[in-house]
Amino acid sequence: MKRVLVVDDSLSVARQLEKIIAESGDFTCVGHAKNGAEAIRMNHSEDPEIICMDMNMPGMDGLTALRTLSVMDKQVKVVMVTSLGGVGDKFTEALKLGAKNVISKPFEAEGVLRILREL
Amino acid sequence: MAVKFFGQFLVEKGLVSRDSLLAAIELQEKNNLKLGEMALSMGYITPADIERAHNAQMSKDMKLGDLLVEMGILSATQLNGVIARQKETHLYIGEALVQVGAFSAADLQVHLDAFKADQARYVSNGIELPVNLPNNAIWEMTADLTYKMITRVLDLQFRTEKCAVISSIAPACMLAAMDFSGDVNARYMISVSEGMQKSIARAILSEPSVENEPVEVLEDTVMEFANVVCGNVAAKASQMGIVMEINPPETLHPPQEGLPVPNGFTALSFPIHIMDGDRMELILLIKD
Numbered sequence: 089m090k091r092v093l094v095v096d097d098s099l100s101v102a103r104q105l106e107k108i109i110a111e112s113g114d115f116t117c118v119g120h121a122k123n124g125a126e127a128i129r130m131n132h133s134e135d136p137e138i139i140c141m142d143m144n145m146p147g148m149d150g151l152t153a154l155r156t157l158s159v160m161d162k163q164v165k166v167v168m169v170t171s172l173g174g175v176g177d178k179f180t181e182a183l184k185l186g187a188k189n190v191i192s193k194p195f196e197a198e199g200v201l202r203i204l205r206e207l
Numbered sequence: 208m209a210v211k212f213f214g215q216f217l218v219e220k221g222l223v224s225r226d227s228l229l230a231a232i233e234l235q236e237k238n239n240l241k242l243g244e245m246a247l248s249m250g251y252i253t254p255a256d257i258e259r260a261h262n263a264q265m266s267k268d269m270k271l272g273d274l275l276v277e278m279g280i281l282s283a284t285q286l287n288g289v290i291a292r293q294k295e296t297h298l299y300i301g302e303a304l305v306q307v308g309a310f311s312a313a314d315l316q317v318h319l320d321a322f323k324a325d326q327a328r329y330v331s332n333g334i335e336l337p338v339n340l341p342n343n344a345i346w347e348m349t350a351d352l353t354y355k356m357i358t359r360v361l362d363l364q365f366r367t368e369k370c371a372v373i374s375s376i377a378p379a380c381m382l383a384a385m386d387f388s389g390d391v392n393a394r395y396m397i398s399v400s401e402g403m404q405k406s407i408a409r410a411i412l413s414e415p416s417v418e419n420e421p422v423e424v425l426e427d428t429v430m431e432f433a434n435v436v437c438g439n440v441a442a443k444a445s446q447m448g449i450v451m452e453i454n455p456p457e458t459l460h461p462p463q464e465g466l467p468v469p470n471g472f473t474a475l476s477f478p479i480h481i482m483d484g485d486r487m488e489l490i491l492l493i494k495d
Contacts, residue, residue: 100411100428174211174443175445187225194359194360
């Protein structure tokens, strides 16, 4: 099963994603980071294959963490999760910084899993 | 299930790869000249004129085209000509994807139809505001999108009351608040009763019961609902040419006497009655 790290300051979004991941049968959640800095630390300690990361977080935001992760770890695949996905500039910026895809909120389990399985 | 632009819809659905989309965006960036670049290519202005106008923009909140006219660098007729040429030569993302070989022109129409069907649920319905405010269309769209998300995300039936201007924010179980900045200066707030807070939590967490959930989780679900609405509002606003930045949500607990509306702001209240007797209220604090 592929190892997934969830990064979101919202407890409820993390719960939603962890549930989708746990019930998928293909993925396992290796942890939950609450901001970008914690994500970078947990990427090192938990060694996930995939990171699902919120874009808009207090402290280090998702795009800043993505910029760092894309330099530090060429293997990990990052998918951004955001309510701002529909803002074209934000979406393009995430892809240019190395995100593999963007999951827009509100999301459904089917859409999240399709994106994760395509990675 | 959110407000999207066409390229994002295609990548999310797996209809084009991320790399194809990035190649198409790169082609667009080369092809679609900015106003200054287009005026330059048409021989109306020089690079030094652009630099002068950009320097002037630091102290004047004006669009480049209007500023070039005000500074006497471009005539109004020339500006209209430049804008018309930009429109004529604009390469849309769908066409750019065909040009980079992501799919055929015939497939483009099929994908565009699917995209339009997906986004049809976010087409705004008219909502009447009691006052004339800057960017009225944005606030009408914000209220409309909030109503649509109550249906789509929370799966609740509700009845709305007419929007009114208020002078203080009534006490409630909690408020989730988010600030908009960029081209607008406003605060988005959702006020909920205790029962409504639990309804939102059940929907967001996909749990039949939330009786044992800690208060912080219940509050977080209301903040997340506000976050989803505001992100989609920002996406819709960007389609309307308005830049709206959003900041992470926060929780407020208004005192018994309510919260005063800050000076220099107009507060709009949109009461929402849920079918089982619960109540929520959308409040928009808009800078005058």
